[in-house]
Each structure stands twice: as structure tokens, then as C-alpha cells.
Amino acid sequence: MAASYWDSHCSRNLVSKEQLECSHAEDRLLGLTREHIQQLNVYFCASIAELAKQLKLRQRVAATAMIYFRRAYLCNNFCRLDPRLVYVACLYLACKAEESLLAAKHLVVHAKNLRPKWTYDVKDLLDMEMVLLEDLDFNLIVFSPYRELARLLSDAGVEQACAQRAWGALNDSYRSDVNLLYPPHIVALGCLCLAAGSCGVDLTAWLQRLNVDLGQVAAVVAELTALYPQNSAGMGADECHRLLDLVGTRWDSSASGSGERRR
Amino acid sequence: MAENYIRGALLGQGTFAAVYKGADKRTGKEVALKEIFPDEKGGAEGKKGLDPTALREIKLLRELQHEHIIRLVDAYPKKKSVVLVLEFMHSDLEAVIKDANLVLSAADVKSYMKQLLQALAACHSRWVLHRDLKPNNCLIAPDGSLKLADFGLSRVYGSPDGRLTNRVFAPWYRAPELFFGARQYTAVVDVWAAGCIMGELLLRRPLFDGMCDIDVLSKVFALCGTPGVEGNWPAARDLPAFLQFTETRPLPLRQVFPAASSDALDLLGRMLVLDPLKRISSAEALRHPYFANNPPPTPPALLPRPMKREDAPLGAGAGAAGKGRERPSPAASPRSAKMPRRSGLGTASPH
Numbered sequence: 001m002a003a004s005y006w007d008s009h010c011s012r013n014l015v016s017k018e019q020l021e022c023s024h025a026e027d028r029l030l031g032l033t034r035e036h037i038q039q040l041n042v043y044f045c046a047s048i049a050e051l052a053k054q055l056k057l058r059q060r061v062a063a064t065a066m067i068y069f070r071r072a073y074l075c076n077n078f079c080r081l082d083p084r085l086v087y088v089a090c091l092y093l094a095c096k097a098e099e100s101l102l103a104a105k106h107l108v109v110h111a112k113n114l115r116p117k118w119t120y121d122v123k124d125l126l127d128m129e130m131v132l133l134e135d136l137d138f139n140l141i142v143f144s145p146y147r148e149l150a151r152l153l154s155d156a157g158v159e160q161a162c163a164q165r166a167w168g169a170l171n172d173s174y175r176s177d178v179n180l181l182y183p184p185h186i187v188a189l190g191c192l193c194l195a196a197g198s199c200g201v202d203l204t205a206w207l208q209r210l211n212v213d214l215g216q217v218a219a220v221v222a223e224l225t226a227l228y229p230q231n232s233a234g235m236g237a238d239e240c241h242r243l244l245d246l247v248g249t250r251w252d253s254s255a256s257g258s259g260e261r262r263r
Numbered sequence: 264m265a266e267n268y269i270r271g272a273l274l275g276q277g278t279f280a281a282v283y284k285g286a287d288k289r290t291g292k293e294v295a296l297k298e299i300f301p302d303e304k305g306g307a308e309g310k311k312g313l314d315p316t317a318l319r320e321i322k323l324l325r326e327l328q329h330e331h332i333i334r335l336v337d338a339y340p341k342k343k344s345v346v347l348v349l350e351f352m353h354s355d356l357e358a359v360i361k362d363a364n365l366v367l368s369a370a371d372v373k374s375y376m377k378q379l380l381q382a383l384a385a386c387h388s389r390w391v392l393h394r395d396l397k398p399n400n401c402l403i404a405p406d407g408s409l410k411l412a413d414f415g416l417s418r419v420y421g422s423p424d425g426r427l428t429n430r431v432f433a434p435w436y437r438a439p440e441l442f443f444g445a446r447q448y449t450a451v452v453d454v455w456a457a458g459c460i461m462g463e464l465l466l467r468r469p470l471f472d473g474m475c476d477i478d479v480l481s482k483v484f485a486l487c488g489t490p491g492v493e494g495n496w497p498a499a500r501d502l503p504a505f506l507q508f509t510e511t512r513p514l515p516l517r518q519v520f521p522a523a524s525s526d527a528l529d530l531l532g533r534m535l536v537l538d539p540l541k542r543i544s545s546a547e548a549l550r551h552p553y554f555a556n557n558p559p560p561t562p563p564a565l566l567p568r569p570m571k572r573e574d575a576p577l578g579a580g581a582g583a584a585g586k587g588r589e590r591p592s593p594a595a596s597p598r599s600a601k602m603p604r605r606s607g608l609g610t611a612s613p614h
Contacts, residue, residue, distance in 0.1 A: 104312060125312070130312070130313070133345065134339070138325055140318070141326055
């Protein structure tokens with residue numbers, strides 16, 4: 001967290017639903033369905049979380065990396081830019097941006113540990129860092145809802161169990177699109193409402209005191225709720241590799257000449 | 264995009280970057296191109312990618328938009344590094360201070376200090392510490408206004424995690440708590456440096472120009488008194504690198520600055536308070552009566568101008584946008600002392 005949210009993140013980094021719909025056009029042409037894309041996103045965000053955990057990085061670093069990953073693919077396609085490399089590069093860049101410096105070599109070793117099939121090296125990682133910087137348009141500060149949630153929790157005065165659920169919901173929220181679509185305070189409020197709902201806490205009176213767009217909050221709750229049943233059958237690593245190799249080969253063989261594949 | 268800019272003459276070179284004059288092909292406007300050197304330390308390949316210093320600077324300049332903070336126009340990757348496209352600046356405050364042909368009136372000093380404190384307050388309100396404040400990082404724009412530059416050492420503070428490195432600032436502008444090894448400090452470290460700059464504007468020479476860290480500290484204490492004397496910052500003893508100096512009592516500022524107005528000295532005294540908890544904040548400093556009293560600050564356009572950079576003889580005087588040349592002394596040059604490398608200096612980067 002830094003700087004002023006309203007003149008950075010808010011004006012430059014939130015996207016509309018329509019923009020989100022338009023992303024991955026080439027992947028879809030090559031045969032990936034929207035569900036595939038969604039599941040691949042979930043898979044790689046989970047990989048970021050796993051890798052971050054292995055490296056004992058703070059949750060905030062992982063959250064920033066996940067946002068970088070999602071933003072990078074607003075203008076890119078899986079078939080052109082291999083997400084298996086991109087997710088590690090996102091984490092590397094997030095480490096730097098969040099002041100948790102980490103040696104590239106170290107990260108590569110851990111990435112190989114986590115996914116034995118990982119075929120990249122330090123040079124690939126550093127090249128991808130540059131690509132990523134440009135695709136993110138050098139916007140590196142990410143506003144996460146963690147601080148907002150802490151503030152809302154203390155203000156609403158909910159019980160420990162409910163608060164725990166809200167934190168859990170927030171960590172899960174990175175598997176959905178809400179952090180790209182809505183400002184952090186709305187996401188935090190959505191997580192709190194979801195937790196309150198499942199714990200049977202009535203926040204109606206408290207919510208009415210807040211000056212926020214409850215329609216947006218409801219949309220966040222809906223997105224997060226939709227996450228749970230579908231996610232129980234997450235995509236396995238093999239299925240993910242199969243899909244990515246598939247679009248990769250299709251892209252190479254189509255050789256449409258409209259742009260070279262970047263790794 | 265790289266194609267959009269023409270690179271011109273080299274303006275200055277430091278340890279981490281070179282600054283070139285450039286022009287935007289589309290508009291013909293002058294810019295400064297700051298080329299961060301690729302990381303050579305990690306072997307031939309460069310093992311670390313983009314230098315964290317460069318990354319900090321980009322990250323923060325992308326966010327900070329203020330009339331007294333240098334504007335990042337664009338950035339693009341080049342080879343293994345990055346080029347920052349910055350507003351072109353004609354000179355810097357160091358050149359102003361050193362130019363013996365210029366007379367700085369009380370109103371001029373007030374104007375520089377007001378602009379500087381406004382820039383600092385903007386950083387601090389966004390939880391950004393500059394940490395490398397010195398006259399040659401205060402650039403002078405073509406319209407005469409002052410713009411804070413070189414955010415390579417700055418970082419976000421206020422997170423509950425992590426201690427900060429104390430190896431920041433050029434020694435002459437380093438706050439006493441940093442010399443004593445404080446790892447948790449606040450925005451008033453920048454205010455100390457602003458106080459040093461104010462003193463320098465009044466004296467036309469650096470206020471604490473010691474040869475080494477100890478020498479700088481002894482000059483600080485000669486002016487402000489040693490910690491502990493007259494209940495002055497007793498907590499200093501608890502800092503990890505505390506050093507006991509021969510006790511001296513604070514010197515009345517009037518004695519050092521006989522010509523300054525008393526409101527100016529009052530503000531200066533509040534900025535140069537040893538105890539960081541008692542030092543004035545940048546926002547409070549701006550509300551100090553000094554800025555409201557007569558004479559009003561000179562409008563930037565009417566401030567005295569040093570020689571334009573392009574007119575200046577090569578290698579002398581007004582040089583340096585950002586990482587240009589360094590001051591001859593102190594021996595521990597600001598650049599070598601400052602860089603929070605991961606390994607090596609031991610203070611490394613705050614986790």
C-alpha cells in the first residue's frame with residue numbers, strides 16, 4: 001500500500017466486465033473455453049500461493065503477484081506467453097515491488113521443486129520480468145483489501161469465527177475476478193458479508209450506516225459464492241499442461257504471422 | 264516506446280545510471296533519459312534482473328504526481344534494463360547555492376523551502392519516504408520551480424512488517440537517529456535533511472560538512488548540543504550504535520545565522536531537533552508562520568537562475584539531473600553508502 005489509491009490503482013487498474021470478457025480472444029479461437037481459461041487462472045493463482053508459501057513470503061506479496069498475473073493476461077494470451085513462466089516472474093517482480101527481495105536463482109530452484117516439469121532458467125525468468133514490466137505499463141503498486149478488511153472487522157465488531165471466515169474469503173477472492181473489477185474496500189466488504197451470512201450474523205443495520213454502493217458489494221458476494229462449488233474440482237497439473245501445450249502447438253502451427261510467440 | 268525518443272548528449276553519470284538529454288520525436292519536447300545500468304554484479308548474465316533501486320523509483324514516480332515532484336513521462340525496457348523518461352530540468356539547487364553570482368534573498372530562500380516542503384508533504388501523505396534528500400536532488404525546472412527528484416532510495420513506510428535500513432542519505436543530510444543505527448524511523452528523517460538544506464541556503468555552504476560520519480555528527484552536536492544535555496533526546500542512548508560525545512550545549516542559531524529573520528530561525532530550529540519524536544513534520548512545517556509572514560515567497564519564475572546546463576562548461580558546475588556527478592567529499596560518497604544491497608553491507612534491505 002502506498003500513494004493515493006484514487007489517483008493510481010482506481011483510475012488505471014480497475015477494468016470493466018466487458019474488458020474482462022474480451023481477454024484471451026486468441027486462446028478462445030484456438031479452442032480453450034471460458035471455463036478452461038477460468039480454471040487455468042485459478043490453477044496459476046494457486047501455484048503462486050503455493051510457491052509463496054514454500055518461500056515463506058508474506059500473503060501480501062502473493063496477492064500482488066496474483067494481480068500482476070491477471071493484469072498481464074488482460075492483454076496477452078496463454079498461447080503466446082507461457083503462464084508457467086509468467087506466474088513465477090510475477091512472484092519475482094512482486095517480491096521486488098513489496099520490498100521482500102529474493103534471489104532469482106533461489107526462486108528458480110523452488111519453482112522446479114514445486115513443478116518438476118518446469119523447464120525454464122534464470123535467464124528466462126529475467127527476460128520475462130522485462131516483458132511483464134512493459135505489459136503492466138510499469139504500474140507496480142497494488143492496493144490489496146487486507147488493510148480495509150482489518151478496519152471493517154474492528155468497526156463491525158464481529159466475532160472471531162466470523163472474522164476468520166472473512167479472512168479466508170479474502171484469500172479465496174484472488175481466484176475470482178473481483179480484485180480486478182472492484183475497489184479494495186468493496187471486496188473487503190463483500191468478504192465480510194459472505195462470512196457474516198455463513199455465520200448467521202446480521203449486519204444489515206451496520207451496512208446501512210456505510211456510504212457504499214451495496215449493489216457492488218452484492219456482486220462481489222455473488223462472484224465469491226460462485227467460486228466455491230465449481231472450485232471443488234480444480235484443474236490438475238496434468239490437465240493444465242495438456243491444455244497449454246495444446247494451444248501452444250496450435251498457435252505455432254497456425255503460424256499466422258500476426259506476432260511471434262514469446263516463449 | 265524506445266522509438267519515440269532521440270538520445271542526445273550525456274548530462275551526468277553515477278554509479279547506477281547515466282542521464283542523457285533527449286527529445287520526444289512526436290512533440291520535439293526536451294526530456295531527460297535516465298538509463299539504469301543493467302545489473303553487472305551478478306555475473307555476465309545479470310542474475311537479478313532489474314535493479315531494485317530502479318524498480319522503486321519507477322514504482323513510486325508512477326504514483327506521485329505533484330507540481331514539485333519530477334514527472335515520469337514514460338519508461339521503456341532497453342536491453343536488460345530500463346530507461347526512465349523524465350521531465351527535462353535546467354539545473355539543481357546545488358548549482359544555485361554554489362553560484363557566487365547569485366544573491367539569494369530571504370524571500371527566495373522561503374520560496375525554495377516552501378516548494379521543497381510541499382513536495383515532501385506530498386510524499387509523506389502517501390506514505391513515501393524520500394531518503395536521499397540533498398540539494399542536487401532538488402532540480403530546477405525551466406519555469407524556475409523546484410522539483411524533487413531521484414527516488415531510487417525512497418520507499419513506502421508504515422507497514423507493520425520490517426525494519427528499514429539506516430544506510431540512507433548522504434552523510435551531510437543524514438538525521439542523527441540514522442547515524443545511531445535506528446531501523447525504525449519515520450518521515451522526519453526527510454525533514455532533518457530539509458532543515459540542513461535550509462541552513463545551506465542561508466549560509467551558502469553545507470551546514471554539517473564533515474569529512475566522515477563521526478565528523479558530521481560532531482558538527483551536528485556542536486550546533487544542536489549532545490543528546491542528554493538539557494533533557495535533549497535522552498532516548499538516543501537506547502539506539503544500537505549510540506556514541507557518547509563530549510557534552511556540549513546547544514548553540515543559539517542566531518549566532519550561526521546572524522542575518523536570518525527570527526521566524527526563519529524558529530522553523531529551522533524545529534526541523535533540526537535531535538529527538539525525532541519532537542521534530543516538526545513536513546505538513547506542520549508548511550503551516551509555520553514563517554511562510555505566512557512577510558516577505559512572501561518569491562514566485563518561482565522570478566527566482567534567480569544559475570547558468571543553464573547547456574551553457575555551463577563541461578564537467579563543472581551545473582550538471583546532474585538525478586544521478587549526476589557527486590560532491591567531491593565526503594569520502595564515503597552518498598552513492599556508495601546508500602545502496603541497500605541484499606548482501607554485503609549487512610544492513611541490506613529491510614524485510
